[in-house]
Amino acid sequence: MPTLQKTVIACATVVLGLLVPGFGLAAPYTPAQRDVVVETLPAIDPAVSEQVQTLHRRLAAAPQSVALATELARHYIDLSRQTDDPRYNGYAQAALRPWWEQPQPPTEVLMLRAHLLQNRHAFDQARSDLQQVLERDPRRAQAWLELAAIERVTGSLENAHKACAALLTLASALISGTCLADIASLTGKGQGAYATLDRLLQTASADAAPGLRRWALTIQGEIAWRLGQPALALQALEAALELAEEEGVFDGYLLGLWSDFMLARGQARPVRKRLAPYAHSDALLLRYVIASKRLMADDAIAMADVLRRRFEASQRRGDTVHQREQARFALDVDEQPAEALWLAQHNWAVQKEPADLLLLLRAALAFNPAAAAPARAYLASTGLEDVRAEVLIERLDQLDAAA
Amino acid sequence: MVAGTAQAHKPSDSYLQFDVAGQTIEGRWDIAIRDLEWQLGLDQDADRRVTWGEIQDREPAIAGYALAHLQARMDGQVCDLSAGSLQIETHTDGAYVSLPLSGRCPRFGTQVQLQYDLMFDRDAQHRGLLRIAHRGQVETAVFTPTRRRQVFDLRETRATRVAWQYFHEGLWHVWIGLDHLLFLAGLLLPTVLRRQPGGFQVAESPGETLRDVLFVVTSFTMAHFVALSLATLGWLTLPSRWVESAVALTIVFAAMNNLVPVVTRRLWLVAFGFGLIHGAGYASVLSDLGLPPITLALALLAFNAGVEGAQIAVAAVTLPVAFWLRRYRWMQWCVLVPGALLVAWLGVLWFLERALNQTVLT
Numbered sequence: 001m002p003t004l005q006k007t008v009i010a011c012a013t014v015v016l017g018l019l020v021p022g023f024g025l026a027a028p029y030t031p032a033q034r035d036v037v038v039e040t041l042p043a044i045d046p047a048v049s050e051q052v053q054t055l056h057r058r059l060a061a062a063p064q065s066v067a068l069a070t071e072l073a074r075h076y077i078d079l080s081r082q083t084d085d086p087r088y089n090g091y092a093q094a095a096l097r098p099w100w101e102q103p104q105p106p107t108e109v110l111m112l113r114a115h116l117l118q119n120r121h122a123f124d125q126a127r128s129d130l131q132q133v134l135e136r137d138p139r140r141a142q143a144w145l146e147l148a149a150i151e152r153v154t155g156s157l158e159n160a161h162k163a164c165a166a167l168l169t170l171a172s173a174l175i176s177g178t179c180l181a182d183i184a185s186l187t188g189k190g191q192g193a194y195a196t197l198d199r200l201l202q203t204a205s206a207d208a209a210p211g212l213r214r215w216a217l218t219i220q221g222e223i224a225w226r227l228g229q230p231a232l233a234l235q236a237l238e239a240a241l242e243l244a245e246e247e248g249v250f251d252g253y254l255l256g257l258w259s260d261f262m263l264a265r266g267q268a269r270p271v272r273k274r275l276a277p278y279a280h281s282d283a284l285l286l287r288y289v290i291a292s293k294r295l296m297a298d299d300a301i302a303m304a305d306v307l308r309r310r311f312e313a314s315q316r317r318g319d320t321v322h323q324r325e326q327a328r329f330a331l332d333v334d335e336q337p338a339e340a341l342w343l344a345q346h347n348w349a350v351q352k353e354p355a356d357l358l359l360l361l362r363a364a365l366a367f368n369p370a371a372a373a374p375a376r377a378y379l380a381s382t383g384l385e386d387v388r389a390e391v392l393i394e395r396l397d398q399l400d401a402a403a
Numbered sequence: 404m405v406a407g408t409a410q411a412h413k414p415s416d417s418y419l420q421f422d423v424a425g426q427t428i429e430g431r432w433d434i435a436i437r438d439l440e441w442q443l444g445l446d447q448d449a450d451r452r453v454t455w456g457e458i459q460d461r462e463p464a465i466a467g468y469a470l471a472h473l474q475a476r477m478d479g480q481v482c483d484l485s486a487g488s489l490q491i492e493t494h495t496d497g498a499y500v501s502l503p504l505s506g507r508c509p510r511f512g513t514q515v516q517l518q519y520d521l522m523f524d525r526d527a528q529h530r531g532l533l534r535i536a537h538r539g540q541v542e543t544a545v546f547t548p549t550r551r552r553q554v555f556d557l558r559e560t561r562a563t564r565v566a567w568q569y570f571h572e573g574l575w576h577v578w579i580g581l582d583h584l585l586f587l588a589g590l591l592l593p594t595v596l597r598r599q600p601g602g603f604q605v606a607e608s609p610g611e612t613l614r615d616v617l618f619v620v621t622s623f624t625m626a627h628f629v630a631l632s633l634a635t636l637g638w639l640t641l642p643s644r645w646v647e648s649a650v651a652l653t654i655v656f657a658a659m660n661n662l663v664p665v666v667t668r669r670l671w672l673v674a675f676g677f678g679l680i681h682g683a684g685y686a687s688v689l690s691d692l693g694l695p696p697i698t699l700a701l702a703l704l705a706f707n708a709g710v711e712g713a714q715i716a717v718a719a720v721t722l723p724v725a726f727w728l729r730r731y732r733w734m735q736w737c738v739l740v741p742g743a744l745l746v747a748w749l750g751v752l753w754f755l756e757r758a759l760n761q762t763v764l765t
Contacts, residue, residue, distance in 0.1 A: 041453065086414045090527050310411045316545075
């Protein structure tokens with residue numbers, strides 16, 4: 001997809017082309033000359049930009065048209081996904097304004113609203129929107145898939161499994177199989193899930209969309225890492241990254257996962273190198289800062305400061321979508337275990353992915369071993385196999401044994 | 404890394420500051436150039452680079468657009484707002500136009516009403532982040548598409564709300580800090596019972612114990628307050644790893660002191676010294692709040708009241724039991740001695756974990 005490639009390149013250019021004082025207390029200033037460039041606007045593919053403008057004009061003439069509004073919103077959601085810029089999500093929401101507060105809006109609106117709500121971590125509302133869609137149309141594969149993702153993130157693995165199972169007759173084997181394998185791996189069936197993904201990737205090679213393969217490989221890498229197979233994990237993640245590069249797609253989740261894997265193996269240098277162009281993304285800047293701190297790089301302190309200011313800005317808005325990153329920042333960068341535990345506990349109340357579990361265990365180990373109880377209970381009830389968690393539990397047990 | 408100057412990708416915000424004094428309003432409004440571009444088309448040559456010249460040329464349009472989306476009233480009477488010379492301000496996600504605002508309201512009142520409508524038609528996740536000051540008090544508020552109008556009482560104080568919130572935080576921080584509780588137990592036990600060469604010394608009267616406990620807890624909390632205040636105000640910054648390690652050592656000391664008494668009199672002095680260390684350990688909790696000095700002082704006081712409250716609660720539950728059982732030999736040999744050893748051992752482990760960055764125990 002050359003359009004995406006262009007967007008990504010343009011995005012990197014924006015990052016590189018900026019001449020803004022980076023940190024310290026900002027104060028209003030008056031530029032010395034008229035030709036000083038004060039801001040570089042994001043580049044959007046002219047064709048997309050044209051389409052968006054046209055849609056805005058047509059929508060202005062017919063503000064009650066669901067078709068036009070959802071088309072416009074979909075364009076913005078795509079832009080947000082490609083550039084990792086949440087502003088476009090706000091534009092998408094504004095396009096849906098006439099229906100946004102309705103309890104039973106049209107199905108297309110429900111789908112988009114669920115996506116936008118999920119993005120803001122309003123998981124309960126997003127779930128109920130998707131359930132409404134599925135009541136109207138139980139054969140809607142995309143809704144099952146997004147529902148599975150929400151149930152997975154919030155730790156309702158049984159519901160996630162049901163949603164994945166519904167895909168068996170509605171979507172390709174690669175989609176339903178990856179969805180199911182992912183959930184199976186979180187409930188103590190990691191080995192089987194890994195083998196299933198291997199088989200799916202082999203049989204589906206010819207016609208499968210690269211995005212789907214990338215997703216399956218990402219899940220496979222995660223599973224292998226949890227099972228204590230770093231060589232296999234690296235292989236899968238590298239293959240996924242290669243696909244992303246071929247497609248010219250920005251995959252923030254994959255980059256973050258790969259970085260965590262490398263950092264866990266003590267490889268900070270490649271992380272710094274690969275993430276350098278993505279400092280606009282808070283989650284990736286976090287990994288960059290951790291790597292820089294470990295290497296005692298020149299910019300470690302300054303970049304940590306940039307990230308701290310971004311967290312502050314998001315806090316002023318009242319957003320809590322960064323709690324996971326903030327907890328990790330407190331733990332690994334600021335080395336403030338009390339604060340890290342507080343954040344990790346609040347994050348755990350919302351999100352229950354393996355990454356959230358590890359964070360809670362690590363913060364508990366650093367500040368109060370008793371606080372690991374909910375994580376232990378979760379491990380026991382789900383049967384999740386995760387060598388990283390096991391190591392932490394062992395250390396907590398040693399503390400307990402001493403007590 | 405050039406990304407040291409990278410823009411964050413974050414949702415759209417504008418930053419609005421107001422100072423209300425009598426009938427006059429002074430302030431500043433920072434609006435993202437990216438957001439203004441959509442409405443006003445600042446980038447006239449469409450090269451994606453917005454120059455200072457392009458902004459200056461559109462100054463009246465920018466000010467007009469902004470002021471059309473903000474209204475201030477005092478007791479219902481519209482105040483006349485006007486904009487001064489534009490400047491540029493940098494926030495985490497790029498450059499903003501910074502618009503100085505000043506206004507005069509027709510008559511003095513007790514309420515300010517603000518109506519904010521910027522960007523909402525374009526971006527439903529846009530937020531107007533307001534900071535409004537009057538008579539040294541600062542309030543913050545967030546304008547959203549469903550909360551475009553906010554009212555500020557010029558007489559009302561937010562003090563009770565802040566105090567309650569931080570009192571709560573203080574309670575919570577003692578509660579999640581196991582080390583804090585263990586330390587306290589170690590420090591308070593000798594007021595009831597302590598080992599001495601040849602046996603145990605038990606407290607004689609409940610009144611005496613109560614007095615000792617109050618002394619210890621209060622001096623600990625005062626020192627805690629001092630260190631926490633210094634750290635929060637940024638006058639004292641210690642590496643967290645050192646402080647955490649020192650906290651662990653205080654636990655070891657408090658526990659061992661019950662077995663091999665080093666300090667038997669003036670325990671409150673030790674408590675004071677340790678309070679300083681523990682207070683510094685909580686430094687991160689309250690810093691970077693962006694609260695004005697008066698509110699910050701209140702927050703600090705309330706936080707410490709919470710810490711003290713939680714400690715008193717713990718002491719109130721455990722000490723009467725300990726006092727009641729103090730003469731039993733099993734209490735002395737089966738609870739006090741192993742308990743102290745255990746707490747000391749935990750303290751040692753914590754110290755090693757923290758001082759050596761968690762590498763010992765694997």
